[in-house]
Structures are given as C-alpha cells and as structure tokens.
Amino acid sequence: MKDLISSGTRGQFRDLMTNSTLAAIRSAFQDEGFAPNPDTRYDDTSSRRTATQEYLESVAWSDPDHVARACRAFERLLIDWDDDEPHLKSFYSALRRDGCTFDPHGMITPPVGNGSLRPLKSMASLTDPSAIQEQLDRIQRAIIDDPAQAIGSAKELIESTAKVVLVERGHPVNDKDDLPALARAAQDALGCTRRL
Structure with a gap:
C-alpha cells in the first residue's frame, strides 16, 4: 500500500x-x-x-x-x-x-488512501465550497476516534451540500429548514423527482 x-x-x-x-x-x-x-x-x-x-x-x-x-x-x-x-x-x-x-487553526487532515474524503475535483467550480470542505474535514478527523461525531458531521455535510446546491442554482436558502426540507429543496433545484 x-x-x-x-x-x-x-x-x-x-x-x-x-x-x-x-x-x-x-x-x-x-x-x-x-x-x-x-x-x-x-x-x-x-x-x-x-x-x-x-x-x-x-x-x-x-x-x-x-x-x-x-x-x-x-x-x-x-x-x-x-x-x-x-x-x-x-x-x-x-x-x-x-x-x-x-x-484555519493549522490542524492537518491527512489523506486516507482510496477511501479518502478529499474534495471532488468538481468542487473547484463551486462559488464557495468551504462549508462542504469543513464538514469533510470534521468527519475525517473524527472517524477513527469519535465515530458518533463523524455521524453527526455527516448529517451536517448533507445540510451544507444542500445549501450549496441551492445557492449555486440561485434559489433562496431558509436557515430554519430541517434536513428533509433542505434535501427536498435541493432536489427540486436539481430537477430530481426522487425524494429522500
């Protein structure tokens, strides 16, 4: 390896x-x-x-x-x-x-090999992928020592991704929406018919 x-x-x-x-x-x-x-x-x-x-x-x-x-x-x-x-x-x-x-505090998140949570190359085209990257980094740091935190951060990753989709598609973001509402709004913005 x-x-x-x-x-x-x-x-x-x-x-x-x-x-x-x-x-x-x-x-x-x-x-x-x-x-x-x-x-x-x-x-x-x-x-x-x-x-x-x-x-x-x-x-x-x-x-x-x-x-x-x-x-x-x-x-x-x-x-x-x-x-x-x-x-x-x-x-x-x-x-x-x-x-x-x-x-921003100098914490290093190392690569983890083939299963790495490194950002996708397509994230480079996003206006502001920082929220997604922050959640990926949190999951990466917690996955070994604190699996419960990694799971919570995964939920936050989905929320952050949904918000980025809405912003990128020019749709309003309601910070009071819960995860299912954000996911539905992001799917609608992408023209998806399948619901979570």
Whole structure:
C-alpha cells in the first residue's frame, strides 16, 4: 500500500526540527504513541534531526491511524511557528501535494488512501465550497476516534451540500429548514423527482 505522506515531505519535516528541541520532539511523538526506531540507519550531525527520523521511521505511513497521529505530532511541533517562514511554507505545500488539507487553526487532515474524503475535483467550480470542505474535514478527523461525531458531521455535510446546491442554482436558502426540507429543496433545484 502506498505511503499517505511521501518520504520527501517527511524529510522536510525532519529538517524543520533543527529549530525544535529534543524534549519537544520526544514528547510530541511519544504522546501520540510512537517510540523511536533504535535501528535507524539515518546519520546526521544534528541530534534533533536524528531523533525526528527515529520517530518518523516508527510510523506506518500507509496506515491512516498512524498517519493521523503523526500529523497531530506535526501540528504540536509547528504550532508556534511563523506562518511566513519559507521552510514551513514549503513543508505545507508538500503536505498539500500529498493530499492533506488544513483548517484555519493549522490542524492537518491527512489523506486516507482510496477511501479518502478529499474534495471532488468538481468542487473547484463551486462559488464557495468551504462549508462542504469543513464538514469533510470534521468527519475525517473524527472517524477513527469519535465515530458518533463523524455521524453527526455527516448529517451536517448533507445540510451544507444542500445549501450549496441551492445557492449555486440561485434559489433562496431558509436557515430554519430541517434536513428533509433542505434535501427536498435541493432536489427540486436539481430537477430530481426522487425524494429522500
């Protein structure tokens, strides 16, 4: 199975950790359940880059659960960084190429392979797909640790999608409508005869 985050992206993260501390690196990865790989063959003059590589090698990069936990370690280690720092921007660009998304607070949502909840390419043509993307990201973050929240977010995704359909088709949106009413209105706007 393919790595969800590429080795090049992981290498960029490792290089960023030159500006961190050993204690912070150890704490972030260990709190996510990772132990360093004692058999690493990576050789570097920086103990921080070496320690980071030992933890990176303990992640199963094709396992969505491992990758989600590694991304939480990334977030924790990068939270106080200046967003305009060029190396950080480059790392985030690499994550985007790997299929990751970000919320306004810097939370990373990793890709999950073939069953990914990544946005459809057709969303790019929408005027404002942010509500749909926000719900997809919530579901993605919750699906492993909080299935009940993922189910609630799925309902909100349907509501958000119905509202986007109405706006895109030039129909009014009544924020007081419940899910069945929104779904019917969206179906009518699309000219669908089948009802939920």
